[in-house]
Amino acid sequence: MKVKINKKNILIIDDEEGIRKGLQVMLTNENYKVFTTGNALDASDIVTNETIDIAIMDINLKDKKSGIDLLKEFKKIVPQMSILMITGYGCIETAIESMKWGASDYLLKPIDRNKLLDVIKKNCELKELRNDNQFLKTELLENVYTYNFITRNPETTHILQTIDKVKNSSTTILLTGESGTGKEVMARYAHFTSNRKNGNFVGINSAALSESLLLSELFGHEKGAFTGAVSDKIGKFELANNGTLFLDEIGDMSLDVQAKLLRVLEANSFERVGGTKKINVNVRLITATNKDLVSLINEGKFRKDLYYRINVMSFNLLPLRKRVEDIEVLVENFIKKFNLKYNKNIIINENSFAQLKAHLWPGNIRELRNVVDNAVLLTEDSQTIKFNFQTESLNKCEDDDLISSVQSEETLKGKMDSIIEYYEKKIIKEALIANQFSKTKTADQLNINRKTLSNKIEKYKL
Structure with a gap:
């Protein structure tokens, strides 16, 4: 038995x-839910x-409001609704006028059954495509192109405000x-909340x-430009025209590619690999790296002129261990x-937060996300979440923080103070x-008063 949907x-x-009744019977038999009326109100x-x-x-309603008036009203109430206008042979110009006001199509009287059903089917399919397109866009933004940068850290908040x-x-x-500190999410935030969204x-x-593949990916190539180039290919710069190009790990880019990138940034144009036609683009460039570009310049591995070109606005994202207030x-x-x-319906308690805050997170937010993913997956539904990872100190992270802090000071007193504070x-x-995280017990253990402990906690953002 065929099931009607x-x-x-x-x-x-x-x-x-008579027209209302006839259309109602016909469309009800086709399994549409039909509403009918003969007046505008x-x-x-x-x-x-x-x-x-x-x-x-019907365009020519015997009412205070014409079909065109209702069309305009409906388009304000439900812009996505499809509206089909019915007209006689003498009113074709009016029907065409209705298309300018947002009507999806018009039908001539007497109404042809098959044509009406075809037009309805076409508009239903078009509506579904629009809904699917909107759903896919939403899914991409929520799950692939996440751009909601979550933070309570004052320094990171200031970065967002500056962006x-x-x-x-x-x-x-x-x-x-x-x-893993969220550089790509920050780049997406800059794009999807801007006028280039x-x-x-x-x-x-x-x-x-x-190097060769990177050139092809960035600038595209012409058919026959190299072995395996069996067709023309559009590069990332062309795809990002009027949008944003995010170049991650730019510190790993070869000097030759750096030179080509610099020319594109200066001229806002380029040629595909193997091509001669100049292609103009309007692209906002955001770059990211986990390397020290100044050190790479001193080592001759990164172009100084490119560094100044990409470093108009620069933001350093703190590691998660330095923005503990964001963990919760x-x-x-x-x-x-x-x-x-x-x-599932997994919950978390304060003890679990304490466990997470004790970890140094060398993989930063990416590591935290994976740990939570694993914990939710393995924890029984409606139970308190249990995290499965080692919380012992990671000496490399600690040493890096200490060295960085000491090196930033110039005087002996400054260096000693940094070590003591660390x-x-x-x-x-x-x-x-x-x-x-009991302040009373902690103060007793350290043999200091609660007020001193509270001041230290605020100072070190613990």
Whole structure:
């Protein structure tokens, strides 16, 4: 037995009862849900209170409002609704006029059954395509092109505020920081909240490709430009025209590719590999690296002129261990996302947060996300989440932080103060974790008063 599937809701507006009844029977037999009326007031009420996908309406209504008037009104109430106008041979010009006001199509009386069904089917399919397109865009933004940068850290918040000031310009942006700190998410934030959001956001990892492949990916190539180039290919710069190009790991780019990139940035044009035609582009460039570009310049591995070209605005993203206040809000966001993904209802308690804050997160936010993903997946539904990772100190991270802090000071006193503050922070943090962040117990263990401890906690952002 063939099962009929409910398709769409259709509203018929015609002051001739015979036409309304005939269309209602025909469309009901085709499994559409049909609403009918012969006047403008009832039609407005139906459109306001029901979900109408397609309206079939006579242009020449014997009412205070004409079909054109209703068309304009409906397009304001439900812009995405398809509206088909019915007209006689003497009113074709009016029907064409209705198309200018947003009508999807018009039909001549007497109405041809097959043509009407074809037009309805076409508009239903078009609506589905629009809905699917919007759904895919939403899914891409939420799951692939996530651009909501979550932070409570004052320094990171200041970076977001500064990017808000420059995001609508074509200024190049350089993002630095350890791997996993959210450089690509920050780049997407700059794009998807800017006046370029309707253009493409195109990303490429410079370290993942050989020099020849990277040139082809960036600039495209002509057919026959090299062995295997069997057809023309559009490069990332062309795809990002009127949008944003994100070049990740730019510090790993060869000097030859750097030179070509510099020429493109200066001329806003390029030629495909193997081509001679100049292609003009309007691209905002955002670059990122986890390397020290100044050191690479001194070593002769990075062009100084390119560095100054991409470093108009520069932002260094802190590692997660230096923005501990973000761990709680990030974990809550990840648990919500993975609960939805795995259809679970996992919760978290304060002890779990303490465990997470004790970890140094050498992989930063990327590592945290993976740990939460694994924990939600393995924890039984409606249970308190359990994290499966080692929390012992990672000496490399600690040593890097200490060395960086000491090197930033010029005087002996400054260097000694940095060392003292570093170990003071470490001792207080370990005591807080051991006492499950109880200030009273921690102060007793360290033999200091609560006020002094509170001041230290605020100073070191523990």
